[in-house]
Amino acid sequence: MKFTPDRPLVMAFAIVPSIVHIIAPTRARRAMYRLLLTLWASVAILAAAMPVKAVAAPTQARLVIEAAMDREVAAPLLAAFTRRYPDVELDYRDRSSMAVNARAQQPDPRVDVILSSAMPWQVALVNQGLAQRLDSDEARQWPQWAKWRDEVFAFTFEPIVMAYRLDLAARMLPPVSHADVLNLLTQHAETLAGRVVAYSPSKSALGYALYLQDSRYSGRFWKLVAALGRVDATLETSTQRMLEGLSDGRYWLGYNLLGSYALQWAQTHPDIIVQMPSDYALISMRTAFIHRDAPHPEQARAFINFLIGREGQHVVAGETPLYSIRDDIVGPFTAQSLRDQVGQRLYPQPLDASSLSMLDTARRNDFLARWFDAYSGGAPTP
Structure with missing residues (x-):
């Protein structure tokens, strides 16, 4: 916390008597001037003695991510997001899928984004009401088969x-x-x-x-x-x-x-x-959602939009082996490049309520x- 004294009022009190002195044209008003001068001086002394006001120092925006994705693989994505949002402090926690699932269900998880390759468990968390809906252009344009209820989004095609x-x-x-x-x-x-x-x-x-x-x-x-x-x-x-x-x-x-x-x-x-x-x-798709109790929801929305937006998907296709979902992205690691290699016999896990039966x-x-x-x-x- 940073403190600054409230000085503007004191300065005003010091200036006003000078103005009165300038505009007093007759001896008759000099008595008034002396009285005002005494009053203004007294008020100025009192104002100077007033306690200072507390001014909160600006805090840096944060983003807490619980992720079942190795940091080494995620590094290009995290670096690109940081370049896009340099004022956001990233707290990336690399855990197992089971640990991420358990963390998301804690009473006060203090996490913004849940990211995992365990798709049925992710759908189950969303079904429990632990996700926020994302209303954005990126979310509306995302393929229906790669999202559920505009709350959980697949962003890789591995x-x-x-x-x-x-x-x-x-x-x-x-x-x-x-x-x-x-x-x-x-x-x-x-x-x-x-x-x-x-x-x-x-x-x-x-x-x-x-x-x-x-x-x-x-x-x-x-x-x-x-x-x-x-x-x-x-x-x-x-x-x-x-x-x-x-x-x-x-x-x-x-x-x-x-x-x-x-x-x-x-x-x-x-x-x-x-x-x-x-x-x-078989295809495993990593999914991410904004936790219902995210302490930094604005930063969380920015991150999910980045993952499924053109900029993030370009990084996925060109700088990671995660494989991009978007069909308007060109790179060595895209869903289309897999289809060219294997044909149409690619079987992704379903991202919908049917996956709940697996649990x-x-x-x-x-x-x-x-x-x-x-x-x-x-x-x-x-």
């Missing part, structure tokens, strides 16, 4: 990929499709034992959602889960941990990794090859029980 080490390629034909993965796990089970990694369906929100999607689109899905169990595949909680294990040689093959992270990792780890599935590709407790428990039964006979799996 393929789910496979990744393998060159060690694998030196010993067997690398996989290019989901069917190839099953064949490798079946025909080279002994060689690949302990050298395969995939998501845990029980400890990763994204992992569970991806397996559920796989079960819809692949007739070989349950055979694949059984094959993962036969090679004692390690079940991880994040793509980052999978990639670290691939790079240090613990794993030779990774299944269902986030393409954005894998592609960026491969740029600095030439021993890791990222393969886009040739038969079909039904009974349905989730049944699916997990069947998954672990196929993987390891129902025994507890880390």
Whole structure:
């Protein structure tokens, strides 16, 4: 807090007697002048003794983001937003999807934007009334399939990929499709034992959602889960941990990794090859919404508009491997470039109320029980 004395009134009192002196033309008014001078002097002394007024120092605008997106991947977007809004102080908190989900539901989360790749959980939070509606030109123009109720918005179009080490390629034909993965796990089970990694369906929100999607689109899905169990595949909680294990040689093959992270990792780890599935590709879309209790709603609105606006989507397409949704953006990482590569067999998770069924407790428990039964006979799996 900064304090300044209230001096203008004192200055006025000092000036007025001088004016009276100037305009007093006769001796008759000099007595009045002396009386006024005495009164003005007294008031000026009192005014000078008055307590000072408190003036609040201007505070810098802030934006608090709880995000299930690695800071390294998000860095170009955050930097571009800061260039656009240099007066906004960014507080970016990188957490797991489960941690972000839990934070959003706290009584006083003190967060402005919730950002995550766990789409069903995001829809559930919005359904609980924890989001603010965004009324802007950007929101109105955004594709209907990439938003829900103008409250939660998808802003990326990320393929789910496979990744393998060159060690694998030196010993067997690398996989290019989901069917190839099953064949490798079946025909080279002994060689690949302990050298395969995939998501845990029980400890990763994204992992569970991806397996559920796989079960819809692949007739070989349950055979694949059984094959993962036969090679004692390690079940991880994040793509980052999978990639670290691939790079240090613990794993030779990774299944269902986030393409954005894998592609960026491969740029600095030439021993890791990222393969886009040739038969079909699951798509994970990161979503963001303004929290109902956002302490800085104006900055939050600016951030979401930036993410889905032309400027932000241009950064997504050209400076990150997150893949832009907009069809008027040209760059190496766009939804259209994926369609050119894979064709129309791209299956994004639905961003609507139907995804809530994925979180039904009974349905989730049944699916997990069947998954672990196929993987390891129902025994507890880390």
